[in-house]
Amino acid sequence: MSNRRSVVLYRFYLCGMAWKLWSKGEGMELIDEHLAGSSVPIKVLKCIKIGLLCVQVDPENRPTMSTVVAMLGSEAITLPRLTEPTFYVGHFVAEPFQLNSTNRICSVNKVTISNISPG
Numbered sequence: 001m002s003n004r005r006s007v008v009l010y011r012f013y014l015c016g017m018a019w020k021l022w023s024k025g026e027g028m029e030l031i032d033e034h035l036a037g038s039s040v041p042i043k044v045l046k047c048i049k050i051g052l053l054c055v056q057v058d059p060e061n062r063p064t065m066s067t068v069v070a071m072l073g074s075e076a077i078t079l080p081r082l083t084e085p086t087f088y089v090g091h092f093v094a095e096p097f098q099l100n101s102t103n104r105i106c107s108v109n110k111v112t113i114s115n116i117s118p119g
Contacts, residue, residue, distance in 0.1 A: 015055060018048060019085050046079070047072070055085040 021029045030048060031041050050071050056062050061083055063071065071077050 056083045
């Protein structure tokens with residue numbers, strides 16, 4: 001397994017764990033304990049939710065970059081309800097240490113690829 005693959009798998013694992021904790025109402029578990037006693041957790045939770053909005057299964061539900069910037073810059077904007085992210089399959093999140101050349105986990109994934117071209 002290459003290092004690049006490990007990094008990609010870790011990102012999926014991290015996002016999957018973020019979704020799992022968020023959907024159980026345990027988003028605070030994602031925040032470093034040193035920040036928990038300050039006013040920072042509210043801002044961090046907002047950023048996590050915005051990040052999860054950006055990886056929803058249905059691309060129509062994902063915010064545009066201008067909307068993300070507006071969400072980050074305003075306290076008055078109400079964030080939409082989250083739906084399941086693209087990489088989360090049921091209640092299973094593959095842990096990085098489970099994946100190697102002899103033990104492969106297979107799944108069917110939906111991938112959306114966006115090409116930005118001058119309009």
